[in-house]
Amino acid sequence: MFNKIVLENGLRIVTENIPYVKSVSIGIWIEIGSRFENQSNNGISHFIEHMLFKGTENRTAKQIAESIDSVGGQLNAFTSKEFTCFYAKVLDEHLPLAVDVLADMIFNSKFNEEDIIKEKNVVFEEINMYEDSPEDLVHDLICQTMFDGHPLAYPILGSSSILEKINKKNVLDYYKQYYTPNNTVISIAGNFDTDKTIELIYKYFSNWIPVKKEKDEQCPPMFYRRIMGKTKNTEQLHLCLGMKGVPQGTNEMYHLMVLNNIFGGSMSSRLFQKIREERGLAYSIYSYPSSYKDTGMFTIYVGLNPNYVSTVLQLITEEIDKIKNGGMTSDEIYKSKEQLKGNYILGLESTSSRMSSMGKSELLHGKIYRPKEILEMIDSVQREDVENIAKEVLDFNRLNISFVGDINNNQIESNFKKIIG
Known part of the structure; x- marks a missing residue:
């Protein structure tokens, strides 16, 4: 049974x-992330997330970890x-904790201050680890390529050069601006007494003072054809093709x-069967949609030998042409819908998934969709x-490419133009 309450502070x-479960999951969802940042503080949302685990007036960092x-x-x-x-997931009896x-x-x-300095080093290493993972890096690059000139292009981790300049005042000012009750949703799913739990939340959160603020209204990004890449000494070429998707909700x-x-x-799927199973040209190939409040993107990823790039791009575009020209069967569409429903229903068995679905939906859209509505x-x-x-x-007019590997822009662009003009 769903329940929604709005406190006086928003x-x-x-x-x-x-x-019928023995667990409960609780999440505190704050509408703040990299798209609300700028060129001088990119990465600060993620850095504050780290800092909240570094110790409070009541608990050390170790005690925070040990408590759960x-x-x-x-x-x-x-x-x-x-x-x-x-978020936290615990046995139902430990929800108050x-x-x-x-x-x-x-x-x-x-x-x-000391913790800020130490945690910067931790995040620097996280950024370095990301840079050393070409498959992760190429997905960041496709966002930068697609959303170039728009805040959605900013990487969530930020950059070491920007993070180095962020100080305690920057952190506190940003925290006070966005960590407010009227910018937050608390989502709880699992086995608990609803009335007692609402009283518990009220006890801890009702005195949280709201802050009146107006978020900058961002225009949806414009999409053009671009190529962005990093030449690195890797065995594989990591390639993303990105196109405009659709918004959430x-x-x-x-x-x-x-x-x-x-x-x-x-x-x-067609790409996996054609390019990996039938032709053996890649180990990993897949596509996925990403959706935001006002826009979205659709991404195709493939990791392959650079010698095969022309062939693989040709095969991908052939599959796109087939689908756009009525090549899908009713049986494929039926199976795809059953797959979606099956994945969704299996996810309902997890209190974490149900908590996340509710929290994200309420935070971004002000509405919770019931399982029956989704199905x-x-x-x-x-x-x-x-x-x-x-x-x-x-x-193809809005097709973007990002790459990481032992190849350069000209080589990618020449293959790109051969196929789609």
């Missing part, structure tokens, strides 16, 4: 009671382009998800819908 609390570890629970956080989430620890982190973190998102399963979203939206997708979204998204 904090939204969304809950789902699942009485000692009861067999999980405590973690992540930052995305549009939000930051701090999870709430206490998360509230302590949100309200009582010290942000010591739209029916078109389900149309695109059905298309993705057919095209490159699974082991039975109905998947079932309602028709062949015509998938064909229309294929023509809209798989557009």
